[in-house]
Amino acid sequence: MCPNIKIYKDLMKNFEELGLSPEIRRAIEEMGYECPMPVQEEVIPYLLGENNDVVALAQTGTGKTAAFGLPLLQQIDVKNRIPQSLILCPTRELCLQIAGDLNDYSKYIDGLKVLPVYGGSSIDSQIRSLKRGVHIIVATPGRLLDLMERKTVSLSTIHNVVMDEADEMLNMGFTESINAILADVPQERNTLLFSATMSPEIARISKNYLRNAKEITIGRKNESTNNVKHVVYTVQAKDKYEALKRIVDYYPQIYGIIFCRTRKETQEIADKLMQEGYNADSLHGELSQAQRDAVMQKFRIRNLQLLVATDVAARGLDVDDLTHVINYGLPDDTESYTHRSGRTGRAGKTGTSIAIINLREKGKMRDIERIISKKFIVGEMPTAAGICQKQLIKVIDDLEKVKVNEEEIADFMPEIYRKLEWLSKEDLIKRMVSHEFNRFAEYYRNRAEIEVPTDIRGERTGRSDRKEGGFEKRSRQAAPGFNRLFINLGKTDSFFPSDLIGLLNSNTRGRIELGRIDLMQNYSFFEVPEKEATNVIKALNRAKWNGRKVVVEIAGAGEESGKGRENGSNERKGGKRFGGKSDERAPRYENKDRKPKDASAKDSKSTKKDKPSRADRGYSDARGPKKKDDWQEFFKDKEPDFSEEGWARRKPKKK
Numbered sequence: 001m002c003p004n005i006k007i008y009k010d011l012m013k014n015f016e017e018l019g020l021s022p023e024i025r026r027a028i029e030e031m032g033y034e035c036p037m038p039v040q041e042e043v044i045p046y047l048l049g050e051n052n053d054v055v056a057l058a059q060t061g062t063g064k065t066a067a068f069g070l071p072l073l074q075q076i077d078v079k080n081r082i083p084q085s086l087i088l089c090p091t092r093e094l095c096l097q098i099a100g101d102l103n104d105y106s107k108y109i110d111g112l113k114v115l116p117v118y119g120g121s122s123i124d125s126q127i128r129s130l131k132r133g134v135h136i137i138v139a140t141p142g143r144l145l146d147l148m149e150r151k152t153v154s155l156s157t158i159h160n161v162v163m164d165e166a167d168e169m170l171n172m173g174f175t176e177s178i179n180a181i182l183a184d185v186p187q188e189r190n191t192l193l194f195s196a197t198m199s200p201e202i203a204r205i206s207k208n209y210l211r212n213a214k215e216i217t218i219g220r221k222n223e224s225t226n227n228v229k230h231v232v233y234t235v236q237a238k239d240k241y242e243a244l245k246r247i248v249d250y251y252p253q254i255y256g257i258i259f260c261r262t263r264k265e266t267q268e269i270a271d272k273l274m275q276e277g278y279n280a281d282s283l284h285g286e287l288s289q290a291q292r293d294a295v296m297q298k299f300r301i302r303n304l305q306l307l308v309a310t311d312v313a314a315r316g317l318d319v320d321d322l323t324h325v326i327n328y329g330l331p332d333d334t335e336s337y338t339h340r341s342g343r344t345g346r347a348g349k350t351g352t353s354i355a356i357i358n359l360r361e362k363g364k365m366r367d368i369e370r371i372i373s374k375k376f377i378v379g380e381m382p383t384a385a386g387i388c389q390k391q392l393i394k395v396i397d398d399l400e401k402v403k404v405n406e407e408e409i410a411d412f413m414p415e416i417y418r419k420l421e422w423l424s425k426e427d428l429i430k431r432m433v434s435h436e437f438n439r440f441a442e443y444y445r446n447r448a449e450i451e452v453p454t455d456i457r458g459e460r461t462g463r464s465d466r467k468e469g470g471f472e473k474r475s476r477q478a479a480p481g482f483n484r485l486f487i488n489l490g491k492t493d494s495f496f497p498s499d500l501i502g503l504l505n506s507n508t509r510g511r512i513e514l515g516r517i518d519l520m521q522n523y524s525f526f527e528v529p530e531k532e533a534t535n536v537i538k539a540l541n542r543a544k545w546n547g548r549k550v551v552v553e554i555a556g557a558g559e560e561s562g563k564g565r566e567n568g569s570n571e572r573k574g575g576k577r578f579g580g581k582s583d584e585r586a587p588r589y590e591n592k593d594r595k596p597k598d599a600s601a602k603d604s605k606s607t608k609k610d611k612p613s614r615a616d617r618g619y620s621d622a623r624g625p626k627k628k629d630d631w632q633e634f635f636k637d638k639e640p641d642f643s644e645e646g647w648a649r650r651k652p653k654k655k
Contacts, residue, residue, distance in 0.1 A: 054213060116138045
């Protein structure tokens with residue numbers, strides 16, 4: 001709200017100048033809208049006209065929903081209860097969000113009906129609502145197409161079509177559905193296409209379905225919002241989760257989304273965080289609509305501090321005060337990063353987009369930098385001491401903000417004073433602080449700091465550097481108190497850390513603490529406590545994994561080359577070999593019959609001479625000189641009739 005009425009009226013006059021009705025202005029006034037955002041200033045007056053198509057390039061959080069929603073509401077003939085406007089969006093969450101916002105904007109427009117249409121909910125109830133009559137349909141393409149095929153919805157009365165986050169709808173494979181929907185909408189319509197980026201597909205859709213469209217760009221094309229700071233942390237792949245925890249712990253007031261690539265990864269990360277006491281939950285496509293709605297509601301009211309989500313699931317999130325977006329690895333589609341980072345820094349607020357990557361993702365990071373026209377800030381991994389300090393300050397801040405109700409606690413204070421009178425002021429403060437602080441101090445007390453991997457490709461000078469693949473050579477020494485074990489399963493077997501954990505849980509008793517895990521192509525190494533090593537070896541050597549016999553051995557104290565040997569069942573079995581080449585290569589089997597490479601040419605020739613003749617080997621005649629095939633002999637000197645069906649016509653020879 002503005003500091004005084006005069007200024008407030010002046011600001012609201014801006015919305016009046018855009019041509020909005022008093023009913024809409026009253027509703028947005030109560031919602032705290034003070035003055036139009038740039039995209040609203042551009043789009044609203046244009047959409048209020050006739051036959052004005054628009055391509056708007058703007059990031060999330062720039063006021064897009066109000067930009068197209070307010071003029072759509074104003075153009076509705078409430079007395080005529082038929083579909084007049086259609087809004088297409090990629091996900092259920094975004095569909096519900098837009099419908100909710102439109103209902104808020106139309107609070108003082110009596111009788112206006114907005115219907116969200118999406119998959120995952122009862123289609124029968126949506127059909128009943130359509131029969132009762134609606135003015136605006138907000139729909140996902142798949143469910144709308146289903147209703148059209150059932151002849152339960154008609155788009156012949158639509159005057160305005162909006163495609164929100166059109167780039168994402170196309171990425172999700174809705175192109176054919178959109179084509180079918182727009183074919184049923186009258187040609188005389190306003191069409192508005194909103195997108196965060198101008199991709200070739202967006203340009204094609206615009207050319208095919210929009211007429212003389214006005215292009216409105218808020219900021220530069222494909223540029224990230226200036227309110228977002230982009231930070232990158234580079235770690236080894238095995239340290240990603242530990243790095244995530246440190247980052248979250250370093251920002252005690254964090255309220256954000258952690259983006260993962262797959263549904264499986266999303267659920268795994270969320271489960272780990274919840275098990276370790278973090279206020280987190282997951283959001284992905286395998287959840288039912290009821291579960292997704294419940295998670296979303298908890299997150300919106302801040303009962304959740306962290307939401308672990310896939311890209312698609314998080315499309316509909318419209319939360320203005322997110323502090324952080326954390327990319328647990330970069331997306332395959334670099335443009336998706338723009339959407340992810342756009343979840344924070346909304347409505348004029350600032351935010352931080354963090355990427356946790358490994359060295360292999362640096363190329364992808366540079367691609368993103370080109371798209372968003374910004375450089376990533378290289379973040380310094382929070383230390384244990386730094387985290388503890390941040391958490392300590394949070395405890396103090398929380399104590400300072402506590403509201404004391406003197407009257408309600410007055411009856412209890414004498415007993416409390418009596419209980420604490422033996423403590424000095426300093427001791428009391430220390431105990432109160434330690435009550436919250438101790439768990440972080442205990443966790444990080446003996447934690448090793450996360451090593452930052454070093455890319456030394458620019459410093460290669462010889463062949464030995466190239467063998468290391470441009471990276472610092474990994475230590476092969478087991479951590480103190482641990483033994484390093486070899487297992488005959490690797491990446492080619494689709495064997496990953498989660499599978500190793502499952503294998504241990506299934507074949508050993510009690511909880512086995514795992515140290516470092518090194519996955520190779522054909523085998524792997526892992527660390528277990530010294531006292532557990534013998535039991536683990538015995539247990540796993542009796543096990544099978546996907547029908548294959550498991551072989552586990554002590555790897556030893558030096559560098560392992562992973563030399564293998566064959567056993568009776570033709571299974572790979574790891575052996576101990578030290579001082580060899582890097583274990584990035586698969587184990588090789590010894591071939592005792594192989595001749596030494598340094599055999600002389602003379603020996604080769606003599607071997608050839610000693611070879612038995614063709615007659616000795618059972619042939620009836622000696623090998624003669626090779627003859628060329630003569631096709632004419634097959635026709636006994638008679639050339640075939642090439643005029644017959646099936647023969648190619650011969651071209652006459654050039655003279």
